[in-house]
Amino acid sequence: MAKLHYDSDADLGLIQGRRIAVLGYGSQGHAHAQNLRDSGALVRIGLPAGSRSRAKAQGDGFEVPEPAEACAWAEVIMVLTPDTGQAALYEQCVAPHLTPGKTLMFAHGFNIRYGLIQPPAGVDVSMIAPKGPGHRVREVFVEGGGVPALVAVHQDASGTAKAFALAYAKGLGATRAGVLDTTFTEETETDLFGEKAVLCGGVSALVKAGFKTLVDAGYQPEIAYFECFHELKLIVDLMYRGGLTYMRHSISDTAEYGDYTGGPRIINDASREEMKKILKEIQDGSYAEGWIKENRTGRAWFEAQRAAEKEEPIEKVGRDLRKAMPFLDPVDMLAPSEAKV
Ligand SMILES: NC(=O)C1=CN([C@@H]2O[C@H](COP(=O)(O)OP(=O)(O)OC[C@H]3O[C@@H](n4cnc5c(N)ncnc54)[C@H](OP(=O)(O)O)[C@@H]3O)[C@@H](O)[C@H]2O)C=CC1
Ligand SMILES: CC[C@](O)(C(C)=O)C(=O)O
Ligand SMILES: [Mg+2]
Numbered sequence: 546m547a548k549l550h551y552d553s554d555a556d557l558g559l560i561q562g563r564r565i566a567v568l569g570y571g572s573q574g575h576a577h578a579q580n581l582r583d584s585g586a587l588v589r590i591g592l593p594a595g596s597r598s599r600a601k602a603q604g605d606g607f608e609v610p611e612p613a614e615a616c617a618w619a620e621v622i623m624v625l626t627p628d629t630g631q632a633a634l635y636e637q638c639v640a641p642h643l644t645p646g647k648t649l650m651f652a653h654g655f656n657i658r659y660g661l662i663q664p665p666a667g668v669d670v671s672m673i674a675p676k677g678p679g680h681r682v683r684e685v686f687v688e689g690g691g692v693p694a695l696v697a698v699h700q701d702a703s704g705t706a707k708a709f710a711l712a713y714a715k716g717l718g719a720t721r722a723g724v725l726d727t728t729f730t731e732e733t734e735t736d737l738f739g740e741k742a743v744l745c746g747g748v749s750a751l752v753k754a755g756f757k758t759l760v761d762a763g764y765q766p767e768i769a770y771f772e773c774f775h776e777l778k779l780i781v782d783l784m785y786r787g788g789l790t791y792m793r794h795s796i797s798d799t800a801e802y803g804d805y806t807g808g809p810r811i812i813n814d815a816s817r818e819e820m821k822k823i824l825k826e827i828q829d830g831s832y833a834e835g836w837i838k839e840n841r842t843g844r845a846w847f848e849a850q851r852a853a854e855k856e857e858p859i860e861k862v863g864r865d866l867r868k869a870m871p872f873l874d875p876v877d878m879l880a881p882s883e884a885k886v
């Protein structure tokens with residue numbers, strides 16, 4: 546069994562009273578900043594003057610200097626901005642203030658793995674990569690739990706980089722759930738694979754295909770939504786608590802028979818081959834190269850995709866059904882005020 550770190554393996558004292566600059570106040574940024582503040586660290590948020598996140602960070606009670614100023618003030622710099630902009634941010638705002646003795650941290654290894662950021666000797670470089678979305682990192686922490694995370698050290702100038710990273714993970718709540726040792730390479734490659742093939746790409750495509758199959762065959766879209774989308778969470782909740790076995794314990798024998806006979810027809814040799822290809826493109830760098838190029842050339846394809854996906858029938862049907870279920874605390878992402886731009 547792999548080595549996992551829990552609360553008793555980490556010393557919160559190492560982050561308490563330390564000056565931590567969190568660059569970015571998005572999904573991960575708001576969660577790290579608030580959890581670490583609640584755990585006793587001194588946190589400031591680095592954001593450009595015109596940032597859309599500035600009002601939210603200030604509203605949550607943080608001082609919000611510009612990124613370079615935050616980096617000058619900080620002992621520890623956590624980079625929580627979009628991966629494809631981190632190299633430019635690093636050159637302009639971080640590197641000039643990354644003096645010996647400081648610590649540079651990431652929540653994803655992308656820029657180190659693909660050589661886009663090369664920190665100087667004399668600083669610690671580490672990563673705490675939560676294995677969950679940022680909004681859940683905050684919500685679960687407030688509920689008293691934690692989201693698991695991976696820890697990696699790229700440079701250990703001080704000799705205490707790992708102990709500090711684990712203290713950071715404890716401040717974030719991650720050691721309540723378990724923190725696993727890894728490398729920047731292993732985290733980057735597995736994370737990119739997981740989100741592309743399974744968690745985001747795989748699941749979204751599966752759900753949309755199931756919904757469309759039923760609707761095209763003349764069934765009510767609302768039934769198709771409940772069957773292929775809403776119930777997915779209820780099924781995954783069982784898997785989350787007790788594995789596939791517990792999920793299969795709760796479903797009917799008829800559903801379990803469908804599981805064993807349908808699954809291998811949907812995920813077959815062709816899909817497994819595609820998964821292997823996806824992994825190869827991540828390992829050889831061509832996937833990252835494509836994503837960086839898409840950003841350098843204005844993200845036209847990505848933005849068109851984002852806009853088209855919002856127009857999917859499953860999104861419209863789901864929005865209306867969720868409105869009738871206030872206990873879900875629904876978020877209407879199709880409302881203009883919520884649009885992620
Ligand atoms: N989303 C997640 O749950 C996970 C993300 N990660 C990693 O965490 C990192 C952050 O991702 P995520 O939280 O999704 O990012 P988001 O897109 O949610 O948020 C990015 C934040 O960075 C700000 N920002 C953009 N450019 C700059 C800049 N030049 N200087 C300072 N701030 C800037 C944005 O401000 P504005 O509002 O103005 O755009 C926004 O506040 C990435 O490395 C990602 O891979 C790791 C695990 C999970
Ligand atoms: C699954 C997507 C993710 O890797 C995450 C929330 O863990 C991300 O980059 O957002
Ligand atoms: Mg991830």
Ligand SMILES: [Mg+2]
Nearest residue numbers: 653736737740
């Ligand atoms: Mg990711």
